[in-house]
Amino acid sequence: MNGVAAKRGKVMIERPDRAVIDIGSNTVRLVIYSGPPRASNVWLNEKVTARLGRDLTATGLIPQEAEDLALSGLERFAAIIDDLGVTDVAAVATAAAREAENGPEFIAKVRALGIHPRVLSGVEEATTSAFGVIGAFPGARGIVADMGGGSLELVAVEDAACHDGISLPLGTLRLPALRADGGASFDEAITAHLADAKWAKEQDGNLYLVGGTWRALASYAMHKQDYPLTDPQAFCMSPQEADATAAELSEANPDDLTSISGISSSRASGLPDAAAMLRVIIAELQPEALVISAWGIREGLLFEQLSTVARKQDPLLSAVTHFTTPRGADITNATLTAAWTAEAVDGRNRGSERIRLAATLLTQAAARIEPNLRLAHSVDWALEKRWLGLDHTGRAMIAQCLRASCGSPKIVDEYTRMASEKQLHRASAWGLANRLCRKIGAGTRISLTGSALRREDDTLVLRFDESRAYLMADTVESELANLAEWLELDHRMTVGLS
Numbered sequence: 001m002n003g004v005a006a007k008r009g010k011v012m013i014e015r016p017d018r019a020v021i022d023i024g025s026n027t028v029r030l031v032i033y034s035g036p037p038r039a040s041n042v043w044l045n046e047k048v049t050a051r052l053g054r055d056l057t058a059t060g061l062i063p064q065e066a067e068d069l070a071l072s073g074l075e076r077f078a079a080i081i082d083d084l085g086v087t088d089v090a091a092v093a094t095a096a097a098r099e100a101e102n103g104p105e106f107i108a109k110v111r112a113l114g115i116h117p118r119v120l121s122g123v124e125e126a127t128t129s130a131f132g133v134i135g136a137f138p139g140a141r142g143i144v145a146d147m148g149g150g151s152l153e154l155v156a157v158e159d160a161a162c163h164d165g166i167s168l169p170l171g172t173l174r175l176p177a178l179r180a181d182g183g184a185s186f187d188e189a190i191t192a193h194l195a196d197a198k199w200a201k202e203q204d205g206n207l208y209l210v211g212g213t214w215r216a217l218a219s220y221a222m223h224k225q226d227y228p229l230t231d232p233q234a235f236c237m238s239p240q241e242a243d244a245t246a247a248e249l250s251e252a253n254p255d256d257l258t259s260i261s262g263i264s265s266s267r268a269s270g271l272p273d274a275a276a277m278l279r280v281i282i283a284e285l286q287p288e289a290l291v292i293s294a295w296g297i298r299e300g301l302l303f304e305q306l307s308t309v310a311r312k313q314d315p316l317l318s319a320v321t322h323f324t325t326p327r328g329a330d331i332t333n334a335t336l337t338a339a340w341t342a343e344a345v346d347g348r349n350r351g352s353e354r355i356r357l358a359a360t361l362l363t364q365a366a367a368r369i370e371p372n373l374r375l376a377h378s379v380d381w382a383l384e385k386r387w388l389g390l391d392h393t394g395r396a397m398i399a400q401c402l403r404a405s406c407g408s409p410k411i412v413d414e415y416t417r418m419a420s421e422k423q424l425h426r427a428s429a430w431g432l433a434n435r436l437c438r439k440i441g442a443g444t445r446i447s448l449t450g451s452a453l454r455r456e457d458d459t460l461v462l463r464f465d466e467s468r469a470y471l472m473a474d475t476v477e478s479e480l481a482n483l484a485e486w487l488e489l490d491h492r493m494t495v496g497l498s
Helices: 064-084 095-099 103-112 122-136 175-179 183-197 212-225 239-250 265-285 297-305 315-327 331-345 353-366 371-384 392-405 413-417 421-439 445-449 466-471 474-486
Strands: 005-008 011-014 018-023 028-034 041-048 089-093 142-147 152-158 161-168 206-210 290-293 451-456 459-464 490-495
Touching (some): 018 064, 018 297, 028 297, 064 103, 089 095, 089 103, 089 297, 122 142, 122 152, 122 161, 122 206, 122 290, 142 265, 161 183, 175 183, 175 265, 206 212, 206 265, 212 239, 212 265, 239 265, 331 353, 331 421, 331 445, 353 371, 353 421, 371 392, 392 413, 392 421, 413 421, 421 474, 445 451, 445 466, 459 466, 459 474, 474 490
Parallel strands (some): 142 206, 459 490
Antiparallel strands (some): 005 011, 018 028, 028 041, 142 152, 152 161
16 A cells, blocks of 8 residues: 555554665665655664675675675565555665676676666765755755765755765775775875865865764764764764864774664774774865764655655654644644744744744644653653754754643753753743643634733733633633743733734
8 A cells, every 4th residue: 555644444554655775885775664755754774784895995896795695685675565565666776786897797686686776876876865965954055975885975065956976985895995004094095085076175064974884973972972862863063073073983992882872883893994084074175064964865865756846845844743743733723823922932033933833733742642751752752753954952942842831941951052041941931832822722723813922011911802701710820920930021811802
């Protein structure tokens, strides 16, 4: 059955409807997706660490053992796809299949399994990864650096487009041979390769890091900092912070890294060499910041398939709406609630409307959770669930809003590592205002259109239409008082909207 969801009675059951097979130089992976096209959910993620490109530098061939392991995994992947009835399948192969002398023979064997991969050129690989970053970070500007087992792709991104893509033979499986002769020669070799991408030095903006090894590097940095989050998506480092982290990792023993959450043994083995290369990249490109992107080539394939209209959709609101609607939230009511609270909690200080709307949707969904579970569950949604189009400041603000909507507006100290106290104070006001909405006639459209929340000089005034005067309960006034106190205002309830 195709489509995002199947309906059985009153229960909506989400079904997978698209898949990507990525035949990389290090891993062969199947990812099956469900959910909204603009912000896909991972339904299944399977991989085989075949290391097809491990001998590219030495022999130029895909080893027989690696080929057998990859084909075995791909045969299983094909069966899973068939069993699930997923027909929208994109399959690609990258550096190992592209560069190995026996790559064409390997691809022929893959096609005999019923899988028909497109062997990407280096530029196509770079461009596809760039579209993954554009999909995850609307407005992305800078350089995408996607590192796989066989190659490092660099491409410039700006204005929702990419240009000047290049593939360099600097994958994790190739770096050990380059580094074997010592630090100076290694740095010189990396610098020489980067000279083929002179345009990258002229591109302003961030350095977006794509690939499992970079995510492992971020996990190391987050662990060292005792960072409040565990998901590396959108984790940001200054060039100085990244260089210091890379300096430590470049001398690390891989066996000592595997105890850190987010660093597997296969990633740990390549981290020191990758970190050493990153130091050279930072020095050469001098980016404004380094940002981790969990989206790359696979998600880029999906993003490229979208229409122009779909590409322009907000990935955060698309994902949050999809997540919260089955949990009792309603985008129309959330929009009304956000508009009802806007003047009181934000006044002229706008600019976070999309984050506030996302927080409002999550607040509505959280209201359906059993009260003693509500705070922990809803905060986990904000901090631990992977949201696109949202930086860690936005995550902290949404978490603070959800805490306030559960009656705990006090600013959490560790959130101040991601957002300013002023931003978190505003977010708590959002949550208290949403809590007030819920008290006024359960936050229904009729109760909100029959009332208005306004700042009048130094007083927060809750006005009711005469026909809704019966909503002026003590519990409503109590929530109004809490919000007003938080905003350092007096408060008053009155009849009459004018």
